[in-house]
Amino acid sequence: MDSSQDTDHTDHTDRTDHTDPAPDPHRPDTDPHHPDTDFIRLDGVEKVFDVRKKTGFLRSERRQVRAVDSISFTVSRGEMVGYIGPNGAGKSTTIKMLTGILTPSGGRLRVAGIDPSRERTRLAQRIGVVFGQRTTLWWDLPLIDSYRLMHRMYRIPDTRYAENLDRCVELLQLGDLLDVPVRQLSLGQRMRGDIAAALLHDPEVLYLDEPTIGLDVVSKVRVREFLRDLNADRGTTVLLTTHDLSDIEQLCRRVMVIDHGRLMYDGPLTGLHEIGESERTLVVDLERELPPIDVESARVVKVEGPRQWLAFPAAQSAAPLVARIAAEYPLVDLSVREPDIEAVISRMYAEKATS
Amino acid sequence: MGAGRLYAAVAASGFRRYATYRVATAAGVFTNTVFGLILAYTYIALWDERPGLGGYDQAQAVTYVWIGQGLLSVVAVMGGGFEDEMIERIRTGDIAIDLYRPVDLQAWWLAADAGRAAFQLVGRGVLPMALGGLVFRLALPTDVGTWLAFLVAVLLGVLVSFALRYLVALSAFWFMDGAGVQQLAVLAAIFFSGLTLPLNAFPGALGELARALPWSALMQTPADVLLGERTGSGLLRTYAVQAAWAVALLAVGRLVQSAATRRVVVQGG
Numbered sequence: 001m002d003s004s005q006d007t008d009h010t011d012h013t014d015r016t017d018h019t020d021p022a023p024d025p026h027r028p029d030t031d032p033h034h035p036d037t038d039f040i041r042l043d044g045v046e047k048v049f050d051v052r053k054k055t056g057f058l059r060s061e062r063r064q065v066r067a068v069d070s071i072s073f074t075v076s077r078g079e080m081v082g083y084i085g086p087n088g089a090g091k092s093t094t095i096k097m098l099t100g101i102l103t104p105s106g107g108r109l110r111v112a113g114i115d116p117s118r119e120r121t122r123l124a125q126r127i128g129v130v131f132g133q134r135t136t137l138w139w140d141l142p143l144i145d146s147y148r149l150m151h152r153m154y155r156i157p158d159t160r161y162a163e164n165l166d167r168c169v170e171l172l173q174l175g176d177l178l179d180v181p182v183r184q185l186s187l188g189q190r191m192r193g194d195i196a197a198a199l200l201h202d203p204e205v206l207y208l209d210e211p212t213i214g215l216d217v218v219s220k221v222r223v224r225e226f227l228r229d230l231n232a233d234r235g236t237t238v239l240l241t242t243h244d245l246s247d248i249e250q251l252c253r254r255v256m257v258i259d260h261g262r263l264m265y266d267g268p269l270t271g272l273h274e275i276g277e278s279e280r281t282l283v284v285d286l287e288r289e290l291p292p293i294d295v296e297s298a299r300v301v302k303v304e305g306p307r308q309w310l311a312f313p314a315a316q317s318a319a320p321l322v323a324r325i326a327a328e329y330p331l332v333d334l335s336v337r338e339p340d341i342e343a344v345i346s347r348m349y350a351e352k353a354t355s
Numbered sequence: 356m357g358a359g360r361l362y363a364a365v366a367a368s369g370f371r372r373y374a375t376y377r378v379a380t381a382a383g384v385f386t387n388t389v390f391g392l393i394l395a396y397t398y399i400a401l402w403d404e405r406p407g408l409g410g411y412d413q414a415q416a417v418t419y420v421w422i423g424q425g426l427l428s429v430v431a432v433m434g435g436g437f438e439d440e441m442i443e444r445i446r447t448g449d450i451a452i453d454l455y456r457p458v459d460l461q462a463w464w465l466a467a468d469a470g471r472a473a474f475q476l477v478g479r480g481v482l483p484m485a486l487g488g489l490v491f492r493l494a495l496p497t498d499v500g501t502w503l504a505f506l507v508a509v510l511l512g513v514l515v516s517f518a519l520r521y522l523v524a525l526s527a528f529w530f531m532d533g534a535g536v537q538q539l540a541v542l543a544a545i546f547f548s549g550l551t552l553p554l555n556a557f558p559g560a561l562g563e564l565a566r567a568l569p570w571s572a573l574m575q576t577p578a579d580v581l582l583g584e585r586t587g588s589g590l591l592r593t594y595a596v597q598a599a600w601a602v603a604l605l606a607v608g609r610l611v612q613s614a615a616t617r618r619v620v621v622q623g624g
Contacts, residue, residue, distance in 0.1 A: 101454040101616065124457035136452050141368065149368070152361035153458055 038110070039237055040075040040098065040205065045107035047093050047261075067093040069261035070107065077204070078235040080227075082248035082269075084345070085258040091241045094258070095207050098239070099129060112204060125154060128198030132210030135190060136197050137182040143193050144178040147200060154201035161200060168196035171226055188219030195226065205237045206230070212244050224250050245345075257345060264348060278347070279311040281337040282318060287330035295324050306332075314338075361458065362466035369437075369470025373478070380478045383428055387483040391424040395491060409555030414494040415582050416553070421487035422578040423550055425480040429472050429509065430516040430573040432544045434537055437468040437517075438524040442533035445524070454616060461608055464524075465517055472513045496583055504590060508577040511597035515572040518604030519544070525608065528615035549575035569600040 047068040052060045068090045075081055085091050096102035097109060100116030100123050109116060114123045129136075137146040151161045169175050172192040177185060185193060191211065198206060208227070212220045228251060230236050242248060248255055248269065255272060257265040265272055282298065285307050292300040298312040298321055312321055318336050325331060373380075395417050402413040411419060427433065441464060444450040453460055487493065496502060523540045527533035545551060547570035554565045554575045565571065576593055579585050585593045 096451075099455055101451065103617070120454075121457045121459075124455060129452075129455045131452065134449055134452055136455075138368075140372070145368065149361075149364060152364045153456060155361075 036077040038074050039077040039079075039112060040073075040239070041108075041110045042074070043072050043108040044070045045072070045094075045097065045109050046070055046105045047090075047097060047102065048105040066261050068097070068104075071258070071261070071263050072107075073256060073263060073266055075237060075239065077237055078231070079254065080231045080238040080252050081240065082252035082255040083239055083241045083258065084243075084245070084248065084255060085264075089259045090261040091258060092209065093261075095129075095209060095239070095241065098207065099123070099127060125201060126204050128201070128203035128206045130191075130194050130198045130206065130208045130211055132191065132208075132213035135182065135194055137190070137193055139183050140181055142179045142181055143174065143185070146182065146193075146197060147178075150197055150200050156201050160202065164200045164202065165196075168199060171229070172196050173222075188215050188222075191215060191219065191223060192226075195223065199230070199236075202234075203236065205239065208238065208240045208242075210242055210244075211240070212242065212247055220244075220247075227251060257348065272345070272348075278314045280314045280318065282310040282312060282321060282325075283335045283337060284308045284310065284325060284329075284331065285333040287332055290329065293325060293329060295321065297321055358462075362462060365463060365466040366470035366473070369467040370474045371470075373471050373474040383479045384482045387424040387427060387479065388486050391421055391483055391487050392490070394420045394424075395487065409553045410584070411553065411555065411582070412494075414492060417487075417491045418493040418495060418582060419553055419578050421484045421491075421493060422581055423574055424487070425484040426509065426512070426574050426577060427550065428475040428479045430512045430548070430577075431468075431472075431520065432516075432541070432548050432550055432573060434520065434541050434544075436471055436520060437464045438520045438533070438537070441524040442527040442537070445527040446532065460616075461521060461605070461612060464521065465514075468517050468520075469513065476509070494582065496581065501581065501583060504585075505577055505581040507594065508580040508597065511594060511601060512573045512577050514601040515569050515597060515604060516544075518601055518608055519569060521608045522604065522611060525611045525615050544570050544573065547571065548573040549578070553578070555579075569604060572597040572600050 045068060046066070049065045049067055051063050051065050053063060055061045071090075071094065083091055083094070093102065097104050098111055098116060100118075100120035103117040111123060112126055114126075116123050137143065138149070147165060150156070151158075156164070169178070172195060174189075174192060174196060177189055177193065182190060182193065195211070211227075212223055215223065224247065227238060227240075231238055231251075238251075240247060240252060253268055255265070255267070255269050256263060257272070281301070284293065287306065289306050290308075292303055293308055293310060295310075297316065298310040300308055301311045302309040310321075312318070322334060325334075398416045398420055399413060402408055402411070402416045406413070408416070428435070441450070444453065453463070456463075484493075488495070519540065523536050524533065526536045530536060547554070547565050547568050549565075549571065554562065554571055556562075557565050566575070576585075576597055580590065580593065
């Protein structure tokens with residue numbers, strides 16, 4: 001831990017302490033060396049790769065690729081943060097630096113006060129990593145054998161191992177699967193098995209890379225529920241990369257958007273809509289077919305018989321608009337549709353690319 | 356010793372894994388026995404022509420054949436150990452997962468390979484030698500001490516073999532496909548371990564070179580120990596050479612490993 005840390009929170013430095021209260025929705029805005037608010041801290045972190053491209057027989061050209069370009073952010077203990085961006089944006093590179101298997105080319109990076117690349121093995125005891133597209137489990141061994149190896153690998157005390165295993169088996173419904181070789185598990189079962197494997201050693205941070213990729217709806221819901229409970233009950237800090245924005249909508253209050261190695265946005269999900277100048281849609285059912293509704297603060301985008309679609313800025317309240325329409329038109333029913341975040345983000349990318 | 360328990364568990368799972376391949380083990384024993392018969396008759400003809408070739412009499416030469424067939428899979432002269440799996444993990448990128456773990460990559464694979472070697476010593480080592488003993492009169496020692504000395508030499512041979520194959524596996528980080536390097540390594544091992552002909556029988560400078568290379572630690576050295584060619588201070592010197600190769604090659608493996616792991620991450624995933 002940082003020696004200059006604030007003294008009134010030192011009790012949280014105990015790694016076995018899971019009595020932390022549920023995360024505060026208003027992130028405390030205290031001094032910059034706080035061990036809880038600075039649980040993960042990046043200051044101007046960069047990663048530059050030398051990429052060699054073949055230009056002919058035995059000839060190659062060296063080119064530098066800036067996979068991560070001066071990224072700074074902090075994550076508090078117990079936060080659940082979505083980390084999103086298109087393919088090749090630098091998400092995986094960031095995660096690799098956070099786990100210590102990749103050394104930053106520049107800047108400063110700390111996870112739980114540890115410099116990951118210098119003390120990778122010590123940090124490994126405190127973090128859990130789950131990849132949607134790979135497995136940490138041993139393919140030809142029964143699920144339980146993988147857990148036994150984890151038990152030894154992470155030197156988990158026997159009682160704690162037994163407790164954690166029981167809890168994961170119950171919550172992730174793994175009871176019938178423990179004796180099944182991993183290669184025979186379905187994708188959803190294997191994913192649950194992988195999540196359990198990442199949590200047996202009580203990690204304080206969990207990195208999830210596409211945890212719901214390829215899962216069916218029921219499995220997705222189950223995984224999300226488990227993660228939400230994990231975060232609420234144990235205060236585990238979660239950093240989640242995903243292409244499925246409903247993961248973020250349902251799990252994360254805060255989202256970071258990265259593209260071309262740069263942090264484009266860091267804030268609440270709602271703010272992302274404002275920045276992307278997104279619009280919400282009001283769907284109105286009238287008593288009969290009428291010409292497009294005429295109100296100042298919204299525009300009609302589509303008419304289909306008695307049903308009309310009106311777009312209005314996402315940041316604006318729907319109430320006055322609804323009141324106006326109800327007063328002037330024969331209204332039967334209405335509903336408000338939230339904007340598609342995917343569209344918002346792609347619009348954001350397009351804007352930054354042209355500017 | 357938490358780490359000791361982990362690596363013991365890994366070795367045990369390596370042993371169990373190979374133990375489940377029963378058909379492969381039986382097929383291996385059969386192949387070793389057939390090759391042993393062919394080689395033994397060839398050696399008999401050769402030693403008839405050149406008695407005392409390489410300092411062995413005919414009985415020793417035939418015994419050498421069966422020691423070689425017994426050790427073949429233990430010191431993995433033809434490959435087929437952990438390296439196949441490791442190369443596959445490098446190729447698919449799954450190796451990144453191994454790097455997230457609080458364990459040492461080299462020690463992990465060494466434990467797994469030690470488990471494999473232990474199984475193959477029992478499963479594929481004993482039977483061919485016993486079958487050879489039924490057909491031929493073998494010059495095997497009767498004292499326990501020599502057998503123990505042999506086991507130590509085999510253990511060191513497995514270490515050297517592992518260290519060599521670890522380098523082969525790591526090459527996949529650069530070539531993306533380890534097959535070419537693997538084939539070269541197997542060829543070198545077949546020739547320089549003394550599998551085809553005892554290195555003692557190699558003439559002149561080639562013989563000097565062959566006996567100085569690390570592959571001699573795989574088969575020639577343990578065979579010589581069992582045949583009673585290395586005793587007293589000579590035995591200690593033999594161990595020292597094997598151990599020196601093991602330490603040097605493992606150290607090179609660590610260096611290459613740290614260069615390789617810096618590379619792995621570029622390949623995405």
